[in-house]
Amino acid sequence: MPKCHFSDVKISGIVTCVPPLEKCIDDELELFGGNVKQLERLKKTIGLSKRRVVDAQTTAADLCEKAARHLIKEAGVDLQQIDAMICVTQTPDYLQPCNAAVIHGRLGLSKNCAALDVNLGCSGYVYGHWLAHSLVASGGCERILLLAGDTISRLVNAKDRSVAPLFGDGGSATLIERTVGAPSAYFSLQTDGGGYDKLIVPAGGSRHPKSTETAEVLEDESGNFRSPENLFMDGAEIFNFSITEEPKSVKELLEYAEIDADAVDHFVFHQANRYILSNIAKRLKLDLAKVPMQTVERYGNQSSASIPTAICGELATAIADRPSTRLLLSGFGVGLSWASALVEVGDLAVCELIDYTA
Amino acid sequence: MELKTFIKNFEEAVEDVEVGSLSGDSVYRSLEYWDSLAVLTVIAMVDAEYDLRLKAKELKQMQTLSELHALLKSKQSI
Numbered sequence: 001m002p003k004c005h006f007s008d009v010k011i012s013g014i015v016t017c018v019p020p021l022e023k024c025i026d027d028e029l030e031l032f033g034g035n036v037k038q039l040e041r042l043k044k045t046i047g048l049s050k051r052r053v054v055d056a057q058t059t060a061a062d063l064c065e066k067a068a069r070h071l072i073k074e075a076g077v078d079l080q081q082i083d084a085m086i087c088v089t090q091t092p093d094y095l096q097p098c099n100a101a102v103i104h105g106r107l108g109l110s111k112n113c114a115a116l117d118v119n120l121g122c123s124g125y126v127y128g129h130w131l132a133h134s135l136v137a138s139g140g141c142e143r144i145l146l147l148a149g150d151t152i153s154r155l156v157n158a159k160d161r162s163v164a165p166l167f168g169d170g171g172s173a174t175l176i177e178r179t180v181g182a183p184s185a186y187f188s189l190q191t192d193g194g195g196y197d198k199l200i201v202p203a204g205g206s207r208h209p210k211s212t213e214t215a216e217v218l219e220d221e222s223g224n225f226r227s228p229e230n231l232f233m234d235g236a237e238i239f240n241f242s243i244t245e246e247p248k249s250v251k252e253l254l255e256y257a258e259i260d261a262d263a264v265d266h267f268v269f270h271q272a273n274r275y276i277l278s279n280i281a282k283r284l285k286l287d288l289a290k291v292p293m294q295t296v297e298r299y300g301n302q303s304s305a306s307i308p309t310a311i312c313g314e315l316a317t318a319i320a321d322r323p324s325t326r327l328l329l330s331g332f333g334v335g336l337s338w339a340s341a342l343v344e345v346g347d348l349a350v351c352e353l354i355d356y357t358a
Numbered sequence: 359m360e361l362k363t364f365i366k367n368f369e370e371a372v373e374d375v376e377v378g379s380l381s382g383d384s385v386y387r388s389l390e391y392w393d394s395l396a397v398l399t400v401i402a403m404v405d406a407e408y409d410l411r412l413k414a415k416e417l418k419q420m421q422t423l424s425e426l427h428a429l430l431k432s433k434q435s436i
Binding site: 041222237 | 391393397398402
């Protein structure tokens with residue numbers, strides 16, 4: 001995908017919704033076989049601590065719907081005037097229909113509304129923005145609701161140290177509208193399908209349907225337990241991928257936009273974990289004060305919802321204080337897929353993190 | 359890439375290892391705190407200090423710090 005830019009498109013509001021149930025790595029010493037030092041190193045080096053997770057009844061669609069309702073109310077949006085809804089998720093309610101159709105019905109949107117899902121994770125929020133921006137810029141839509149959310153905690157095996165203490169859940173809603181004179185937004189999007197098995201839930205799709213065999217939990221060489229229906233992550237390879245591709249992607253987008261890194265107010269990366277983010281920031285020689293990275297220790301790695309959570313949770317005041325804030329958004333992960341966007345936000349109708357209530 | 363400097367960098371990258379405690383003959387994979395987290399911090403050190411990509415698989419194939427050093431030197435000359 002060549003890089004591209006759009007003008008006259010405005011981000012009008014962002015809301016993120018997190019489940020109220022908080023788990024903390026300090027309470028999970030038995031997962032580390034009583035190894036206090038290992039747990040302390042994970043806290044100190046990787047930056048793991050607390051995470052918010054859903055109960056067995058709550059889905060990404062629920063979190064996204066709650067975020068969307070709050071956004072619609074605060075921004076005073078007329079439901080009849082939403083032309084399209086894009087749902088980014090890898091944990092939909094059903095294999096079919098898509099979450100976008102389900103939530104469209106629950107919100108009572110107009111029949112003259114395009115609704116579709118995007119099956120992407122950590123890069124998905126940026127991909128969703130790219131789609132929404134291009135639909136508005138092409139003249140096809142005036143107003144788009146972009147929902148991005150996942151419940152990855154429901155895919156991990158509780159006895160898998162490589163993923164269980166890391167992932168949290170969240171759902172977000174972002175309003176994107178045509179506004180003549182809105183500043184340009186720049187995008188770059190990339191994929192390396194050769195790494196599709198580095199972050200994967202092997203069973204449950206059409207290739208390996210669920211069976212008694214795929215439900216069997218096995219121990220791996222590191223003493224972690226998971227079944228093929230659980231999420232698997234090759235942590236070292238994902239780390240290598242992130243520190244190789246992310247700095248490159250960010251640099252290239254800034255060059256394309258002809259904007260100096262100093263002119264960017266905040267670099268909002270997918271909140272994978274503090275260690276990956278500080279390594280990426282170091283390679284780009286970024287001022288760490290411009291790089292929010294506390295989202296993981298508060299909420300966990302939330303896949304597609306992590307960038308909006310970082311914006312609403314760590315930057316809401318900074319954005320509200322200025323007429324305009326330049327953000328570089330960058331997501332990377334499952335696919336392997338990565339994408340960066342340079343956008344300006346200001347005068348947001350709402351920029352808020354809320355707790356989920358059923 | 360000097361072996362001595364590499365060993366020092368390695369010791370600093372892996373937590374709970376005292377600087378000066380390892381030599382070229384040290385079998386790093388038998389260190390008490392050699393785990394997936396140590397793998398990450400060594401990969402990050404190699405990337406930051408030497409601008410080389412080290413794979414987790416390669417760390418599993420080598421035994422001693424001298425062997426690992428030789429592998430990185432061979433990558434550097436490519």
